[in-house]
Amino acid sequence: MYATCLFCNHALGRNESIEHFTVGSRLAFDAAHGRLWVICPQCGRWNLTPLEERWEAIEECERAFAATFVRVSTDNIGLAKLSSGLELVRIGSPLRPEFAAWRYGRQFRARRRRINVVATAGAAGAVVAGGALVPSLAAAATLAGPLSLFLLPGISMVLGSIPVLGVIAAREYVDQHRVIARFRQKQHVLTVRAKHLDDIEMHFGGGSSGASMVVHHDGGWREFAGAEAMQATSVILANTNRFGADDKRISSAVTQIERAGDAEGFLAEASGRNGWRGGKLRSILNEYRGLGAFKLSSTERLALEMAVHEETERRAMHGELAVLESAWRDAEVIAHIADSELTELPLTELPRQA
Numbered sequence: 001m002y003a004t005c006l007f008c009n010h011a012l013g014r015n016e017s018i019e020h021f022t023v024g025s026r027l028a029f030d031a032a033h034g035r036l037w038v039i040c041p042q043c044g045r046w047n048l049t050p051l052e053e054r055w056e057a058i059e060e061c062e063r064a065f066a067a068t069f070v071r072v073s074t075d076n077i078g079l080a081k082l083s084s085g086l087e088l089v090r091i092g093s094p095l096r097p098e099f100a101a102w103r104y105g106r107q108f109r110a111r112r113r114r115i116n117v118v119a120t121a122g123a124a125g126a127v128v129a130g131g132a133l134v135p136s137l138a139a140a141a142t143l144a145g146p147l148s149l150f151l152l153p154g155i156s157m158v159l160g161s162i163p164v165l166g167v168i169a170a171r172e173y174v175d176q177h178r179v180i181a182r183f184r185q186k187q188h189v190l191t192v193r194a195k196h197l198d199d200i201e202m203h204f205g206g207g208s209s210g211a212s213m214v215v216h217h218d219g220g221w222r223e224f225a226g227a228e229a230m231q232a233t234s235v236i237l238a239n240t241n242r243f244g245a246d247d248k249r250i251s252s253a254v255t256q257i258e259r260a261g262d263a264e265g266f267l268a269e270a271s272g273r274n275g276w277r278g279g280k281l282r283s284i285l286n287e288y289r290g291l292g293a294f295k296l297s298s299t300e301r302l303a304l305e306m307a308v309h310e311e312t313e314r315r316a317m318h319g320e321l322a323v324l325e326s327a328w329r330d331a332e333v334i335a336h337i338a339d340s341e342l343t344e345l346p347l348t349e350l351p352r353q354a
Contacts, residue, residue, distance in 0.1 A: 002047070007234065010042035015086040017064060021049070021057030028089035029061045036061070039089070043238075044107030048313050065090050077102050100254045104306055105247060112244030180239045183222075183232060190217040197240060197293035202233065202274050204267035204311075211267075230312050237305040240293040245302055253303035263310035270296060270304050 003023055004011055013025035021027070024038035028046060036054040037046040049057075065088050068080040076092040077099070089102065176195040183190045196216040203212045211229040215222050215236075224232045245253070260266035274295050294301060 005040035005043060005045065006047050007045045007238075008040060008043040010040055012038050012047065013041055015084065017082050017084045017086045018057050018060045020060055021053060025085065026087040026089070027057075027061060028091060029058050030091040031058050031062050032093065034058065035091075039087075044110060045309065046103060046313075048316055061088055061090075064088060074098065096258060097251060097254050100250060100306065101247065105250055108241070108245040108250060108302070110244065111242060112246065115243050181232070181235045183217075183235075185222070188219070190215075190219065190222055192217045192236065194293075197236070198295065200236075200274070200294050202229075202294065203271045204264075205271065227312075227315075230308060230315075234305070234308050234312070236293070237301060237308065241298075241301055241305055249299055249302060252299050253306060256300065256303040257307055263307040263314065266303060266307045267311055270294070270300060270307070273300070 002012075012023055014022050015025055015027075016022065018027065021036070025041055026039040028037040028039055029035065034051075034054060036049045036058055038049060039046055064082060064086075065078070065080050068082055068088070072079045078090045080088045080090070082088065091099070176193070178194045179191060180194055180197065181192045183192070192215055199216040201214040204210065211227075211233075212223060212225045213229040213233055215224065215232065257263060257266045260269050292298070292301070294304065296304060
């Protein structure tokens, strides 16, 4: 079992409570469907565990959950914290909105809090810096004498424009030059910036190999396909959705997925929107409609990130089923050979003893 998050590469931690599965400080399990996840303490994403390592661990999680005071519980999902510090999330048969609130709500709200802290600190720094300069200029003006009565208003006007210019420059950097993602490709590193996001062309559909995404970067263009496209999309979306979301927006995003039927259906719909909204002639209209990266609205991008995660997991589960089927076929061939060797001669044709 891996010990780091598949998405952010952060350590998943360890626990001493589940003997058959010591990785992770926060585990989610669904006994009815035989699923076990490790929730990353850094990014909040769910890492699906290998099939062969689940069953005994799920049984242990069920017993530990039943024996522990449930801190928060609904009809379908419960959260318990063991005395050792391990947190268990028990899943029954949740409806999508409720499941999404648990699975994505914590992650998106954490992003929102981090952005608010950074923005508040930056604003406070600007105010302190501006406030420190004003007394100094006032003192200098006092020493300068009557001439300062004519100079001080002009100096104050210039001083007042400095924060404004700084805000404009910062916004220009965020809108255009901020690094969104870096992808290592053999000997090269592809750098994708904010200004490249409007040119992304994506397509999802046609089975597990039907995903593709064309990305503009500092050195030109690069096409990702299959699982690589899904991973690249996930990385870019995590940065474009960096401001997080509140419960209302999360609910709106989930509703969009529900209308499409499931995650796979929404990916196909989002691809269509990305396609017909493309082209330079539509760029002004897209901006007017509040569209940004991927030519999607902020709520659509939120739904897209959810759908990419769920579809990636679904494909992983499908891959496990394929492995099981292959193993069963191999076992069936061996069993057939063994049975044939044991009954090679019919009973009536066995040699008679003299």
